[in-house]
Amino acid sequence: MFANLSSRWSMSCPNIHREAEIKAQPMTFLPQTRPHIAWWPHTTDKRVASYRLRCLQVMNGLQERGYKTSLWNPDRELPDVLVLSKRFDSKSIRTIVEIADENNLPWVLDFCDNYFDVDINDTFWLDRKRSLVNAAENATSVVNSSRALSEVTHRNCSLKSSINVIADAVEPMVPMGLRSMFSSPSLILQASLYAARMKSSFPDRRRRLVWFGNAASPHASGGMSDITALKSTLEKVHQKKPIQLTIISNDLPLFKKLFSGWHVPVSYLPWSIHTFSWLLRQHGTCLIPANLNEFTLCKTNNRLLTAIEHDVLPVYDPIPSYLEFESFMPAGVNMRNINKAITCDKPDDLISQAKEFAKRKYGLQSILNQWESLFNGIFS
Template sequence: MIGWKNASNNAKVASVRIRCLEPVQILQGRGVPVELFRNGHTAQYKVVVFNKIYDQFHLDLARRLKGQGTKVVLDLCDNHFYNPKNDPKVAERGNRLREMLALADVVTVPGTQLQSVLPVPSQVIRDGVRPLSKMETWQRGLVKRFRRHERNLVWFGNWGGTWGGERRAGGMSEMLPHRDRLVELAKKHDLGLTIISNNRKVFDETFGNWDMPVYYEKWGSDARLRRNLARFDGCLLPVSQDPFTLCKSNNRLALALYLGLPVIADEIPAYSEFAPYCILNDWENGLESLVSGQNLSDVRAGKEFVESHYMTIHAANDWQQLFDRLS
């Protein structure tokens, strides 16, 4: 039996949904004996996956599991060693992470950049995009009719948060370097920008003085996001360059391409292989092409690339190969 331990099982948390709930569903359908961790089943587990949790409680649990012969897997999807302000609390958390890394029989990550910053060997387990259901496809067809402007662009993601003892430069604020260009284009075209995120206060602070139509939509379920993205003509994914963001996975870019959205993004290691299918770094020409209705990237080929390499079934295959080796 394999147990999967999360801080919570909330499907709105991307790391829980993408790196646990969705692959678990596929694995269970194949008859793999895997379940969300249950305290009453501790003695039965041959393998337990810890989804980026390493507080003292889970360190102690991992030690007990190791003591009974259970294999411990630690899955990480962010660079939790990043500590630019040398914050003592973050440093302490980093020390606990090192303890968990030392305890783990296997460490898994979504990409090679995160591999490079860890002090122990790790294995890449891909993020996967869940296929659209028939209902979602039908709903997306209806939603396409509800458009605010002739050209509609979208940014979606977490508002930014704090990490390393400071408010991160990432999240919504990553759009700020492109304000002047977007405002200029909005004077020439019927253009609107929508931000789908989870902090209205930060949205107001970031976009309140933009001289163009900018709309806030509250982050909801994954199904709601997929449905609403059908209303847009292009997706903007700027990424600030720091040791935290450089380790991010491709999940937002892969989702946008799978849903047929042209994408402009700043290049990070996880995005590099998507260069033939989106616009990386060239914001000047990229924004002009999106707003004018031209397409400088091969979105259809991008969707096919995602379907061939980065769907949930591929992630489930990676996990199953790991579990077969550990069993």
């Protein structure tokens, strides 16, 4: 089903005629007339990437440009435009549709995952799909995080307007400073001791491999289990060129279940906003395998961008949003590309080139321009 994936997506994605991929154009509002923009996210947990990347980071960035932005709940004053960030439960949609109709309030639905292709025997996810379709068809405007996802949304919804594609902005590194030391001293100590031992055993940074991410998704296969498909490959690599693999995730029992009996040194560290950036930078090669399915094909490139931003060379599978980085690193998590990464003569040069490309296209200022263009279109 997924054969020739790279060529298929590179040929089909540019021809999405109904999709409006927002260009980075400056906003035309005068300072004194800039609207109040509020976000109503599905969570405010900073451990959740979609909240940090598609809500908090955008809100803070627009504030620095002089906009009034805020989080919203139904008890607060109405903004000029409301963005529902990955919030599409039926109760919330009934609330916003009623408020919008009564007050002529424009609202935007922003979501970044494929909730359309779900198990038809799972009533919970079928209900979620129906709620998402209802939300998308009632929203003033719909924003998707990838071109592939916008194509799926078009197939499943009858929309009022074209979909706006706005990707995730590069997430900057979070330094492990004094605040982190006071907030999570045990995690800081654990990370520091682990890094010291790892550097002693594997002084060549390129051979310190890392995988990071949620352990599992509630409605799609993938996550930590994606690494298990690489067991034989990594063991063969390790026989000739010793490597170390670190898993940074959020499910220690699952890690113990999946990685017992490996003939490669594998360690687990809990994901924490206080230690993640520092830990990631202690490694030289990041594995980003993907179980290719309808869910992963629609994912954004934020994990690849995160690796590059932290100066770690990514070895990634060819989902559509990653393919534009093939000129820097070939796609495919396989023995050839893993060996190429851990023996690369000038990894810093490759990362520097990829980072410059990522900054131009996915830097926060570029992404903010796209959100501003969206709001400009709503009020024009």
